[in-house]
Amino acid sequence: MTMHRLQDNNVCQNCALCGVCFGSDSHMPTSPTQKSHKVYHRGESLFSMGDTFDALFILRAGSAKSYLSTSEGDEQVSGFYHPGDLIGLDGFDSMKNPQSLTFLETSSVCRIGLTEFNRAMGESATMRQLILKSMSHSLVDEQQLMLSVSKLSAEQRLAKFLLDLSGRFEQRGLSGKVFNLSMTRIDIANFLGMAIETISRLLTKMQQQRIIDVNRRQISLLSLDRLHDCLKNEPEIAWTFLSIANKSSENIPMRALSA
Amino acid sequence: MTMHRLQDNNVCQNCALCGVCFGSDSHMPTSPTQKSHKVYHRGESLFSMGDTFDALFILRAGSAKSYLSTSEGDEQVSGFYHPGDLIGLDGFDSMKNPQSLTFLETSSVCRIGLTEFNRAMGESATMRQLILKSMSHSLVDEQQLMLSVSKLSAEQRLAKFLLDLSGRFEQRGLSGKVFNLSMTRIDIANFLGMAIETISRLLTKMQQQRIIDVNRRQISLLSLDRLHDCLKNEPEIAWTFLSIANKSSENIPMRALSA
DNA sequence: CGTTCTATTGACATCATTCAACGCCGGTGG
DNA sequence: CCACCGGCGTTGAATGATGTCAATAGAACG
Numbered sequence: 001m002t003m004h005r006l007q008d009n010n011v012c013q014n015c016a017l018c019g020v021c022f023g024s025d026s027h028m029p030t031s032p033t034q035k036s037h038k039v040y041h042r043g044e045s046l047f048s049m050g051d052t053f054d055a056l057f058i059l060r061a062g063s064a065k066s067y068l069s070t071s072e073g074d075e076q077v078s079g080f081y082h083p084g085d086l087i088g089l090d091g092f093d094s095m096k097n098p099q100s101l102t103f104l105e106t107s108s109v110c111r112i113g114l115t116e117f118n119r120a121m122g123e124s125a126t127m128r129q130l131i132l133k134s135m136s137h138s139l140v141d142e143q144q145l146m147l148s149v150s151k152l153s154a155e156q157r158l159a160k161f162l163l164d165l166s167g168r169f170e171q172r173g174l175s176g177k178v179f180n181l182s183m184t185r186i187d188i189a190n191f192l193g194m195a196i197e198t199i200s201r202l203l204t205k206m207q208q209q210r211i212i213d214v215n216r217r218q219i220s221l222l223s224l225d226r227l228h229d230c231l232k233n234e235p236e237i238a239w240t241f242l243s244i245a246n247k248s249s250e251n252i253p254m255r256a257l258s259a
Numbered sequence: 260m261t262m263h264r265l266q267d268n269n270v271c272q273n274c275a276l277c278g279v280c281f282g283s284d285s286h287m288p289t290s291p292t293q294k295s296h297k298v299y300h301r302g303e304s305l306f307s308m309g310d311t312f313d314a315l316f317i318l319r320a321g322s323a324k325s326y327l328s329t330s331e332g333d334e335q336v337s338g339f340y341h342p343g344d345l346i347g348l349d350g351f352d353s354m355k356n357p358q359s360l361t362f363l364e365t366s367s368v369c370r371i372g373l374t375e376f377n378r379a380m381g382e383s384a385t386m387r388q389l390i391l392k393s394m395s396h397s398l399v400d401e402q403q404l405m406l407s408v409s410k411l412s413a414e415q416r417l418a419k420f421l422l423d424l425s426g427r428f429e430q431r432g433l434s435g436k437v438f439n440l441s442m443t444r445i446d447i448a449n450f451l452g453m454a455i456e457t458i459s460r461l462l463t464k465m466q467q468q469r470i471i472d473v474n475r476r477q478i479s480l481l482s483l484d485r486l487h488d489c490l491k492n493e494p495e496i497a498w499t500f501l502s503i504a505n506k507s508s509e510n511i512p513m514r515a516l517s518a
Numbered sequence: 519c520g521t522t523c524t525a526t527t528g529a530c531a532t533c534a535t536t537c538a539a540c541g542c543c544g545g546t547g548g
Numbered sequence: 549c550c551a552c553c554g555g556c557g558t559t560g561a562a563t564g565a566t567g568t569c570a571a572t573a574g575a576a577c578g
Contacts (some may be wrong), residue, residue, distance in 0.1 A: 444557065455556090455557080455558095458557095459558050460559080463559085499575095
C-alpha cells in the first residue's frame with residue numbers, strides 16, 4: 001500500500017535518482033540541471049492517461065494521486081504519492097502512461113528524462129538495483145492492496161488505510177499520530193472501493209469510540225492499538241461488554257445481550 | 260489482468276530470457292545449462308512466501324497460481340500463470356518471495372539464477388528493456404485487476420475473467436473459445452474476491468442464457484459479444500424482453516413483468 | 519454573496535455472503 | 549465389485565453489510 005521511498009546513504013534525501021545520476025557512482029558531471037525541477041498546484045496534472053511516456057518523476061514536496069479512467073467515464077484512484085516517491089514506473093510497458101496523475105496540493109517534482117534514465121541504467125549497477133527494488137516494491141504494495149480490498153470489511157480497510165498513512169508520515173520523520181489528509185473523502189472512498197457515505201459513517205463511528213479524532217482534513221490517531229484491533233478482528237466482543245457495563249445506569253433489555 | 264508474455268523475434272518462444280542470456284546480443288557461451296529446466300506436478304510448490312529470493316523463473320508448460328497468506332491464515336490468490344509468463348519479479352524488494360507459487364497441473368519451468376540475471380542486466384540493453392517492460396506490464400495488470408474488483412459487479416468480474424483467459428489462450432495460438440480451467444472454482448472465487456457459491460450461480464446463469472457452456476473444468480464461450488455486454492452494462496433490458504417474447508407460449512403471470 | 523464542492527446523516531434497497539443440504543466424481547480399501 | 553470418504557460443485561433460503569437516493573449544511577472559491 002505504501003509507495004516505495006527511495007533511500008540511499010550516499011544520496012540526496014529528497015531526490016534519490018538525481019543523486020544516483022550525478023553521484024559518485026557514475027562518471028557524469030556533477031552539475032545539476034536546474035530546469036528539471038518544477039512546481040505544480042492543486043488540481044494540476046503531471047500527465048494524463050495515454051500521454052507518451054518519456055520521463056520518470058520523483059515527488060520532492062506535496063502530494064498527488066494517480067487514477068485510471070474506464071471507457072464508461074468513471075475513475076479509479078490507484079494510489080497516493082508523497083515526497084520521495086518515484087512516479088511513472090508503469091509506463092515502460094506500452095511507452096504510454098497507463099494512468100493520470102494530479103496534485104492534491106502545491107507540489108514539486110524532479111524530472112528524469114528517459115534517455116538520461118537509460119544511460120544511468122546502463123552505467124550504474126546501483127541504479128539497476130534501486131529501480132528493480134522500487135518496481136518490485138510497487139508490485140508488492142499492489143498485491144497487498146488487492147488483498148485488502150477483496151478480503152477486508154469496510155472498517156478494516158479504512159483502518160488499514162489510516163495506519164498505512166501514519167506509517168508513511170513517520171517514515172519521513174513527521175508525526176504518525178497527527179496529520180492532515182491531503183485527499184478528499186471522495187478520493188479515499190474511490191481508492192478503497194467504497195461509497196463516500198460509508199467512509200463518513202465509519203469515521204464518525206471511530207470518533208465516537210475515541211479511536212480517532214477528525215475535523216475536516218485534520219486527523220489524530222488517538223490509539224494506534226485500537227486501530228490495529230479494528231484491522232485484525234472486528235467483533236471486539238470484550239469491548240462491547242465493557243461499553244454496556246459503562247452504560248449500566250441505562251435501561252437495557254436482556255435480549256440485547258443475546259443478539 | 261494478463262501476465263506479460265515475453266516475446267522477441269530473435270528469441271526462443273518458450274523461454275525468452277534464456278534466449279537473451281544465450282542469444283546473439285550477449286557475449287556468453289551458447290551452451291544451455293540443461294539442469295535449469297525442471298518438471299513439477301499438480302499441487303507442488305515452486306517456492307513459498309518468505310523464502311529467500313534467488314532466482315527468476317519462466318513457465319514453459321502447464322499452469323500455476325500465486326497467493327499470499329495473511330497472519331490470520333486465510334489466503335489471497337493473486338494471479339494465474341501460463342506458458343511464457345515470467346515468475347518472481349516481485350522478489351527484488353525484500354529479497355524474499357512475497358508470495359507462494361504452486362502448480363495447477365504438471366508443469367515445467369526454466370530457472371534463471373539471480374547472479375546470471377544480474378550479469379545479463381549489466382551486459383544487455385535489450386534485457387533491461389525486456390525486464391522493465393515486463394515489470395511495468397505486471398503493474399498495469401494489477402491496476403486493472405484492482406479496478407475490476409472495486410468497481411465491477413460480481414457478474415462483470417467473472418465475465419472479465421473469462422474474457423481475459425480467452426485472450427491469453429488465443430495469444431498462445433490456442434482456441435480462445437473452448438478451453439478448460441486449470442484452476443478450481445475456489446481459486447477463481449478467491450482471486451476475484453467473491454464466494455464460490457456466487458461463481459457457481461453466475462456460471463449456471465450464463466449457461467442458461469446461452470452465453471457460455473460449462474461442464475466441470477471444460478468451458479465454451481458461445482458468444483464473446485454477449486460476454487462483452489455482460490462486462491459493459493449489465494441491465495440488458497432489451498434482451499430480457501426478447502427472452503420473455505421467446506417464451507410466449509408459456510404461461511407467464513403478469514406480475515413477472517412488473518418485478 | 520452566490521455557486522460549487524465537500525461532507526454528514528437518515529431511510530431504504532439490494533447484491534452478495536453465509537449457512538445448510540445435497541449430488542457428483544475419483545480414489546481407496548475391504 | 550461395492551462401500552465409504554473427502555474434495556469439488558451446485559442450489560435454496562435467510563441475513564446483513566454497503567450502496568443508493570435524498571436532504572442538508574458548511575467551506576472554498578471566485
